[in-house]
Amino acid sequence: MLYLRKNILFLFVAIFSLANVVAQNTITPQNTIEIEPDDSEDIIIQKSANVVPAKNQFEALQNEFIAFIHFGINTFTRMEWGNGNESPDIFDLKELDTDRWCRVIKDAGMKMVILTVKHHDGFVLWQSRYTKHGVMSSSFQNGKGDILKSLSESCKKFGLKLGVYLSPVDLYQIENPDGLYGNLSEYTKRTIPRAVSGRPFENKTTFEFEVDDYNEYFLNQLFEILTEYGEIHEVWFDGAHPKTKGGQRYNYSAWTKLIRTLAPRAVIFGREDIRWCGNESGATRKTEWNVIPYQFSPHSLSTFPDMTNDDLGSRSKLYNAKYLHYQQAETNTSIREGWFYRDDTYQKVRSADDVFDIYERAVGGNSTFLLNIPPNREGRFSSQDVAVLEETGRRIRETYGINLFAETKGKKELLDGNLNSYYLLEDGENEIVIEMPNSQKINRIVLQEAVDTHGERIEKHAVDAWLNNEWVEVSTATNVGYKRILRFPEITTDKIRIRIIESRLNPAISTVSAHYYRTRPPRLEFLRDKEGMVTISPKKAEFNWKPHGENSIENLYQNYEIFYTTDGSEPTRNSHKYINPIKVENNELRAVAISSEMQGDVFREYFGILKNSWKVISVSSNKPDNDAGLSFDANPETFWQSETADLPHTIVIDLGAKQTISAMLYTPPKSEKPDGMMAKGDIQISDDCEEWKTVEGFEFGNLVNDPTRRMHQFSNAVSTRYVRIVVCKIEGENNFVRVGELDFW
Ligand code: FUL
Numbered sequence: 001m002l003y004l005r006k007n008i009l010f011l012f013v014a015i016f017s018l019a020n021v022v023a024q025n026t027i028t029p030q031n032t033i034e035i036e037p038d039d040s041e042d043i044i045i046q047k048s049a050n051v052v053p054a055k056n057q058f059e060a061l062q063n064e065f066i067a068f069i070h071f072g073i074n075t076f077t078r079m080e081w082g083n084g085n086e087s088p089d090i091f092d093l094k095e096l097d098t099d100r101w102c103r104v105i106k107d108a109g110m111k112m113v114i115l116t117v118k119h120h121d122g123f124v125l126w127q128s129r130y131t132k133h134g135v136m137s138s139s140f141q142n143g144k145g146d147i148l149k150s151l152s153e154s155c156k157k158f159g160l161k162l163g164v165y166l167s168p169v170d171l172y173q174i175e176n177p178d179g180l181y182g183n184l185s186e187y188t189k190r191t192i193p194r195a196v197s198g199r200p201f202e203n204k205t206t207f208e209f210e211v212d213d214y215n216e217y218f219l220n221q222l223f224e225i226l227t228e229y230g231e232i233h234e235v236w237f238d239g240a241h242p243k244t245k246g247g248q249r250y251n252y253s254a255w256t257k258l259i260r261t262l263a264p265r266a267v268i269f270g271r272e273d274i275r276w277c278g279n280e281s282g283a284t285r286k287t288e289w290n291v292i293p294y295q296f297s298p299h300s301l302s303t304f305p306d307m308t309n310d311d312l313g314s315r316s317k318l319y320n321a322k323y324l325h326y327q328q329a330e331t332n333t334s335i336r337e338g339w340f341y342r343d344d345t346y347q348k349v350r351s352a353d354d355v356f357d358i359y360e361r362a363v364g365g366n367s368t369f370l371l372n373i374p375p376n377r378e379g380r381f382s383s384q385d386v387a388v389l390e391e392t393g394r395r396i397r398e399t400y401g402i403n404l405f406a407e408t409k410g411k412k413e414l415l416d417g418n419l420n421s422y423y424l425l426e427d428g429e430n431e432i433v434i435e436m437p438n439s440q441k442i443n444r445i446v447l448q449e450a451v452d453t454h455g456e457r458i459e460k461h462a463v464d465a466w467l468n469n470e471w472v473e474v475s476t477a478t479n480v481g482y483k484r485i486l487r488f489p490e491i492t493t494d495k496i497r498i499r500i501i502e503s504r505l506n507p508a509i510s511t512v513s514a515h516y517y518r519t520r521p522p523r524l525e526f527l528r529d530k531e532g533m534v535t536i537s538p539k540k541a542e543f544n545w546k547p548h549g550e551n552s553i554e555n556l557y558q559n560y561e562i563f564y565t566t567d568g569s570e571p572t573r574n575s576h577k578y579i580n581p582i583k584v585e586n587n588e589l590r591a592v593a594i595s596s597e598m599q600g601d602v603f604r605e606y607f608g609i610l611k612n613s614w615k616v617i618s619v620s621s622n623k624p625d626n627d628a629g630l631s632f633d634a635n636p637e638t639f640w641q642s643e644t645a646d647l648p649h650t651i652v653i654d655l656g657a658k659q660t661i662s663a664m665l666y667t668p669p670k671s672e673k674p675d676g677m678m679a680k681g682d683i684q685i686s687d688d689c690e691e692w693k694t695v696e697g698f699e700f701g702n703l704v705n706d707p708t709r710r711m712h713q714f715s716n717a718v719s720t721r722y723v724r725i726v727v728c729k730i731e732g733e734n735n736f737v738r739v740g741e742l743d744f745w
Helices: 018-025 041-048 055-061 073-077 098-107 147-158 171-175 213-228 252-262 315-319 352-363 383-400 552-556 628-632
Strands: 032-034 065-069 112-118 161-166 188-192 207-211 232-236 267-269 274-276 291-294 323-326 328-334 367-372 422-424 431-449 458-467 470-477 484-503 508-515 524-528 533-538 560-565 587-595 599-607 615-619 649-667 677-686 693-699 710-731 741-744
Touching: 041 315, 041 323, 055 232, 055 267, 055 328, 065 161, 098 112, 098 147, 098 383, 112 147, 112 232, 147 161, 161 213, 188 213, 207 213, 207 252, 213 232, 213 252, 267 274, 291 315, 328 352, 352 367, 352 383, 352 484, 352 552, 383 431, 431 458, 470 484, 484 508, 524 587, 524 599, 533 587, 615 628, 628 649, 628 741, 649 677, 693 710
Parallel strands: 065 112, 065 367, 112 161, 161 232, 232 267, 274 328, 328 367
Antiparallel strands: 032 323, 188 207, 291 323, 422 508, 431 484, 431 508, 458 470, 458 484, 524 533, 560 587, 587 599, 615 649, 649 710, 649 741, 677 693, 677 710
8 A cells, every 4th residue: 555745644553542542643743742641651652653853854864874074183183182272283284185085985875074173172174253273373274274165165076965063162262261161251142143354254144142152152153164165964062071161051042043044954963853872882772763752842952861871762761751852863983993083003993894884783773874084184084994985885885786676576665765655554464575576695684664754663573585485584673763774694585574573553664675795705813722723713803992892793794614724725615614623733724714605815824833831941031910921822912021121131931842943933912002022133042951052033124013923934944942032122112022922833
């Protein structure tokens, strides 16, 4: 049964009391619906199923994946938060390539860019009339540069929307003696924008507000941003406050009025339009409702409820509400460790797996994915970030750019990918069967409800596939809302069934599509224990900022097998299949992961002689918690560290028995700042621990930039029981030595 948008009918399922029936028929879809004191629980749920996004919110939902750009003074001080006392000279920007930012953002599949035009430190990135603390006082383009202008022009060129982050807290205005923040000025009637001689506005709109100095300053700046940089689609108000002063209050109602008048299509983050998802790590809820209960009208509040709870909108939360309001979540996180760029060595970048996994969880979990990409001090995105974004964009296009139901005949309003049509399930109708003309390989199903007309209704659903002449459940999830992506191991079928298990009212489904994510074989890593047993597993990416608790490898890598060799030959599908840890001793291990369609890279590593009977005979010094034995405990996370920085450092090891060795392997310990790495020294051998013979000198270069495992190969193999390593040069800040692992081959 097709329901056209203009012909909205409201059908209700259950049998209610007369009062309830009257109420049901009068529920008009709205952005905010008030709960009456005598509303029954059923009525509350029906009301919740008619709370819909406003026009600007619905437009914003369709952006799905958007970019955040943190750029400013902190980019140059390498701090996450500035203090407001920074000199504008610090902003030493020589080049800026906003076209390149936009090209990369567009290719990644993002639709909007939000720039931090003023972060907490108060330094502004545009040519404001109302402060000198910004680009106008820096050397960038002789004080004439305007980052917002340049970005707005690039956005136009690349067809991207533009948003602004304007920090309510302003440390420059707090710390500076003439600062306006919390200066206890009087609330008086003021005209916005305040006229500044020689700098008239083309837009002649004016506003009168009863505000104090800081609110006036903030409104004047909002006026500049919203009238002189093209259309603004999002205004981001951060809730974080490093400091406050003088009991400063914000005149949100005036801010909102100004934004609604000057940028009617813009959504406001941190107010009633868009809410914080509750974390900054890229974590997503299994059930993300955008219909949120409020105790007071969300349109007049100045403080907002806690958004960190795991459950914000289940039935039980709604029963206690006074208002139900549509307020979508933005899943915001950074591609790097931190919001601002620091460096390319120590500040790790998320892997494409991680970003793509967050994309599927966030966009496919009823929220918008806001990913921060902080430009570097050269005004560009670093190549590591670009590579990750390119790969993410490729995966999004490959997976979601092709709808495997495209050729399917059936309910057009479900299959046409058009958000303006929907299929409203009839009473008692709880499944949709989609029959394809041919069998397809599928591992993703996407569902969308017609939230703009019917709100969020589905509470629980499942996807079944017709396999071997029966229905088999392949995936199940809770709510849908704007979009739900269901991921499951790949199946080949010509029939899919969507089952609605629980719902707040008859759901209106706008689109159903099927997709195939080409599972890449994972990168591999090896870990050998003291007994020589090697575990082969997908390589975990290093990213040590705000863990989101998800295992992106498990989420994305399904249907692959690992094959290996230990005889130096290339592993193929015919080699040994890896199931459990394998013993590798004095051999080279090579392994490859193979998925149904693709063969991954071959990973190889030398494993030396077993270390289970090694002993430390003597050591020049060690810190109490970093004893020398940790240099061969088969755990690269633990390490020997000398107590002193006096060179040379020496360690004498008993190999337990006479062994033939032809190479030494050195693994520096993992650490944020690689330090104490043995760069040069001698390898000596002895049979009695008294008479020593130097067999080799070793030297490793560029360890600070590349603190990875190194091998020194001997010119001739030697036989020995005791080995003494004499370290005479260290790379890193101090001269103490740190050894994660030593191996002999
Ligand atoms: C937080 C801020 O304090 C961070 O610096 C960053 O801007 C992030 C998006 O919001 O609250």
